[in-house]
Amino acid sequence: MATRHLYVVRHGAADPFGELTEAGERQVELLAGRLAKLPVDAVWHSPLSRAVASAEIIGKRLAGVPVREAAELIDHVPFVPEDPPPAWRGFFDGYDRDEAAAGAARAAALLERFALPADGESHEVLVTHAYPVAWLVRHALGAPAERWMGLNCGNTALTAIDYYDGAAPNLLLYNDMGHLPVELRWTGFGAGTRP
Template identity: 75%
Template sequence: MATRHLYVVRHGEADPFGELTETGQRQSELLGERLAGLPVDAVWHSPLVRATRSAQIIGRYLPGVAVREAAELIDHVPHVPDEIPPAWAGFFDGYDAAEAAAGARVAEALIGRFARPADTETHEVLVTHAYSVAWLVRHALDAPPARWLGLNCGNTALTAIEHRDGAAPALVLYNDMGHLPPELRWTGLGPAVRP
């Protein structure tokens, strides 16, 4: 039975303008070194600069592997709950129905393209954003749509998901930062918390 192996990663650390910082470049290099031991078939990335640049750096460690853009990996809010949790009220303040519908369409396209089995054994790296990683994890676990909230993802943290015909997706690894030294780890939990 063919398995589609997805290695889903958030881009490296970026500045407020979306450019990779020196830290983000180093994080991407270390992730590239880690992925070099896998039989990667393709590297897909979001159209945004921080993800594009991270994917290019990772690609240097994977000779002969195509590095391509995938619009479905764009940074987006995949789901707006009907009842907003109080801790998220500020985040969703002013978010309108049109924005919510647009995010839901991107989320559906993301799942439709990548969260399904392939015809042959494949190993694909997806360089994307924290919310997309959270949405793919939520989908793999068959969790309610609102569960994407609070699934924090570190810069260049590795998440592995497997898709097979006739079986539920398998979450193999989530938010693994073993390739990063402690000073380059970030979980989204604040600057003082670096596991």
């Protein structure tokens, strides 16, 4: 059966200017060690600097694996509900119809490019951002569009999705931080108690 194995990761922790911090670089190095155990065919990354730098670190560990940019992986809001839940209203305040349509178009392009089976067996790493990860997870689960909200992921957390020919996608892992020591987990989330 033709299967596309996607290993979707959020970039390492970054500063307010979008550059990886020391902690972010260490997170990516540890993630790269985990990914080096897999038969990776390609690494795709968002054009934003924090994702580019993360993909470059991963690429150094995966000798001979091509590392390429994919515009579909850029950070974006994939869906703006007409009547957002009260907890999300402030987040969506100011989004107009054109911005919402542009986000929906990016979300569709992401799915059209990556959320489908390959011609054969493929193993691809996608280095992206929290919202595209949430959109791919929501899609794999067949959940309503608004369910991307609240699906956050930590920096360098691993999400694995398999896409089969003629079958529904299979979400294998979501937000797995097993490769990180405790002090490097849960970055990229707001303040709060974490398990």
